[in-house]
Amino acid sequence: xxxxxxxxxxxxxxxxxxxxxxxxxxxxxxxxxxxxxxxxxxxxxxxxxxxxxxxxxxxxxxxxxxxxxxxxxxxxxxxxxxxxxxxxxxxxxxxxxxxxxxxxxxxxxxxxxxxxxxxxxxxxxxxxxxxxxxxxxxxxxxxxxxxxxxxxxxxxxxxxxxxxxxxxxxxxxxxxxxxxxxxxxx
Numbered sequence: 001x002x003x004x005x006x007x008x009x010x011x012x013x014x015x016x017x018x019x020x021x022x023x024x025x026x027x028x029x030x031x032x033x034x035x036x037x038x039x040x041x042x043x044x045x046x047x048x049x050x051x052x053x054x055x056x057x058x059x060x061x062x063x064x065x066x067x068x069x070x071x072x073x074x075x076x077x078x079x080x081x082x083x084x085x086x087x088x089x090x091x092x093x094x095x096x097x098x099x100x101x102x103x104x105x106x107x108x109x110x111x112x113x114x115x116x117x118x119x120x121x122x123x124x125x126x127x128x129x130x131x132x133x134x135x136x137x138x139x140x141x142x143x144x145x146x147x148x149x150x151x152x153x154x155x156x157x158x159x160x161x162x163x164x165x166x167x168x169x170x171x172x173x174x175x176x177x178x179x180x181x182x183x184x185x186x
Contacts, residue, residue, distance in 0.1 A: 001099060002038065005030040006080040011072035012060050017051075018072045020059045020080075023122060025095050027059060030082045040079040047080065096151060105157040106131050106141065109149065114167055115139065117158065129158070139167050 005027075009019035024030045031052060039045030048064040066072055084097075098120045106114040106129065119130035120143070127143040141147060141160060150159035160167075 001084055002081045003030075003084050003097060003099075004040075004079050005037070005082045006059075008061075008075045008078045008080065010076060011069045012055070014069045015062070016066040016068055016072045017060045017062045018066075018075055020061050022059055024082075031059065031061065031080075035082070038081040038083065040081060044075060044078045047075075047078075096153075100153060101129070101151070101158070103156070104151070104153075107157055107159055108167075109159055109161055114141075114160065114162075141166070 003024070005022070005024040007021040007023065009021055011017070012019055020031070022031070031049060033049050033051055035049045037045065037047050037049070039047055049061055050064045051062045053060050063075070066075065101117055101120060104117045106117060108114065113134065115131040115133040117129045118132045118138075121128040121130060121140070129141040129143055129148070131139050131141055133139060141162070147160055147162060147166070148158055149161050152159070162168075
């Protein structure tokens, strides 16, 4: 099974290094020297990591055969893809690979069916579950501890505790509530 582990950014310096947007919680395992990674677009790879280092909080990689800025710039926006065993699990028990979460049923704590996870969107601030509802509509659920309270892989479900308005139309708007309260007292 293939897992996107990084996206190559811009060139750094003149010796072929590139910045990398890491998309794995295990960069030391997936992006270490000697790692051979498939690429998207496929014609760019495979790429073998020669060296890696952190500079000003960013991971910089150099690939075998890429020795100058021009070669590094040609790799920009390439996705790096690692081949992993589908049975392999992340080291941390509270972490999941995307393939483990796909197609999980999403339910509330009281058992109300919300839908099924069809996509996981990785944003800079947080990840989102894209959930297809039984009526065919979609709802986005932030994958944060306060909302996604349990992932049960054996039961193939994600339990959520959504705030008002996230999965239904019962959001309470504070100004309307305050307005109704003042009208009732007048």
